[in-house]
Amino acid sequence: MALTKEVKNDKIEILQLGTGYPVVQVRTATIIKEDGVEISRKFHRHVLTPDADLANEDADVVAVAASVFTPDAIDAYAVAQQEVDNG
Helix, strand or coil, rough: CCCEEEEEEEEEEEEEECCCCEEEEEEEEEEEECCCCCCCCEEEEEEEECCCCCCCCCCCHHHHHHHHHCHHHHHHHHHHHHHHHHH
């Protein structure tokens, strides 16, 4: 009986929430297989904002984020955060 574990990004979504800037939502699947047959799958999601540090993200996530985190998106996010901070 051989158990294997595979972790992969199985969904990358660009969301525009009416906030003036996009966010990137990443769903990661952890797949456990026994003798090549999947016996378990669990999901984890995380969201990246335009100011996110992408250093620990996979290349596919970085490519998507780089395409939508334009200077305008980064500026819009900064303005939105100032509004939150100022109440």
